[in-house]
Amino acid sequence: MINKKHIIAIDFILLVGSLLLVAGLVSYARPLIIAPIDDLVTTENSILFEFEKASLILIDDNPEFTSPQKINVENNLVINLQPGFYYWKIVGALPSEIREFTIKSEINLKLKKSDSGEDSYQIINAGNLDLDVDILQMGEITGNIILKVDEEKEVSGTEFIGGENEN
Structure with a gap:
């Protein structure tokens, strides 16, 4: 005959087993x-x-x-x-x-001398933002271009000023 101690022991074993099973299923599903x-x-x-x-x-x-x-x-x-x-x-x-x-934002404008002329350069956007680049000739702005990430263009100028294109 099953006494009260046996019932409590069986209940305890079932409870612990169920908790372990649920914990295992939750950790497996995560x-x-x-x-x-x-x-x-x-x-x-x-x-x-x-x-x-x-x-x-x-x-x-x-x-x-x-x-x-x-x-x-x-x-x-x-x-x-x-x-x-x-x-x-x-x-x-x-x-x-x-x-x-x-x-993090990275603004990186690279210049490479071009064979096309004395003031000709390849400008390269090596950062991770689109750049707005002013092209200057002898201190005067002569043009402006927008460079997408990894884009390069050939331009003529003596100075180049680049910053983030906010459009």
Whole structure:
């Protein structure tokens, strides 16, 4: 005959077993984030997202995700973003923890002497923002061009002044 101690022992075993099973299922269902690392700081606009057990990335500029960019994805996705501070998480059966990364602005204008003439140069936008470049000849502005990221153009001038294109 089963007494009260046996019933309590069986109840305890069932309770502990159920808790272990639920904990195992929850940890199995939680997405695994591999990249990018938390608190990443970079000047690269292309960010690689690598993870397991998820199908949606949420990216926002605030930790409450009030206006997130939602991206249905597969693993090893590269996303191009503008410089700024971002919060992100992935969602599968359960959401992941919230992580952060920063893309710093980089303005980098390079000059390469051209064979076309004395004051001819190839100007190259080697930064991660579009540039507004003033072209000067003997101290006077003679032109203005906008260079997209990684774009290069041949120009003539004695001075070149570049800054972020805010349009």
